[in-house]
Amino acid sequence: MLEGIIEIFDNKDVMMKHLKKRKYEEQFELFGHKYKRFFQKMTSFTDEAESVAAASAKIGQIFTEQVKTAFAKKNGKIQSGLQGDLNLFMIYYVFPTILKTNHPHAKQICDGICAKWAETFKGNDISYTDYDTLYKAFREKIFGII
Numbered sequence: 026m027l028e029g030i031i032e033i034f035d036n037k038d039v040m041m042k043h044l045k046k047r048k049y050e051e052q053f054e055l056f057g058h059k060y061k062r063f064f065q066k067m068t069s070f071t072d073e074a075e076s077v078a079a080a081s082a083k084i085g086q087i088f089t090e091q092v093k094t095a096f097a098k099k100n101g102k103i104q105s106g107l108q109g110d111l112n113l114f115m116i117y118y119v120f121p122t123i124l125k126t127n128h129p130h131a132k133q134i135c136d137g138i139c140a141k142w143a144e145t146f147k148g149n150d151i152s153y154t155d156y157d158t159l160y161k162a163f164r165e166k167i168f169g170i171i
Contacts, residue, residue: 026066026070026084026087027063027066027084027087027088027091030063030087030091031091031095032060033056033063033118033119034092034095034096034111034114037110037111037114038110040052040114040117040118041110041113041114044117045163046160046163046164049159049160052118053117053118053121053122053160056118057122060122064122064123064126065126067084067123068128068130068131068134070083070084071084071128071133071134072130077130077133078133078137080130081130081133081134081136081137082137082140082141084134084137084138085137085138085139085140085141085142086141088138088141089141089142089144089145089146090145092111093145093146108146108149112151115138115151115153116151116153116154116159117159119138120138120153120154121153121154121155121159123135123138123153124153124154124155124156125155125156135153139151139153
């Protein structure tokens with residue numbers, strides 16, 4: 026169902042570097058457009074499922090397994106700095122994109138991913154918010170300093 030979803034992380038370093046309001050807006054739109062198919066697969070999967078909760082949990086499982094496989098070292102753990110970057114990428118891009126689908130099950134999909142993320146990556150209990158809330162929180166400069 027989500028084969029190859031790990032590709033959404035391909036440009037994470039560029040997308041997270043020097044993140045300012047205007048750049049975030051541009052990167053978010055590009056991200057949503059480029060990876061739309063993955064988010065449509067998630068919502069379609071919940072539409073076709075007998076249980077939205079079970080489908081959302083399955084999405085979370087598949088998603089986190091692919092992340093762990095792609096980024097974990099030999100000991101099965103992701104380096105702490107990289108894990109922090111992945112957490113932020115999820116908060117800034119993945120969850121807001123899911124929510125922006127305005128699908129009736131979008132929040133449940135996010136909940137399923139968050140639950141599995143916290144279970145898989147111990148000590149990394151992340152949450153989510155929508156794009157508009159994040160966008161409003163951005164400032165171009167802090168105290169007039171770049």
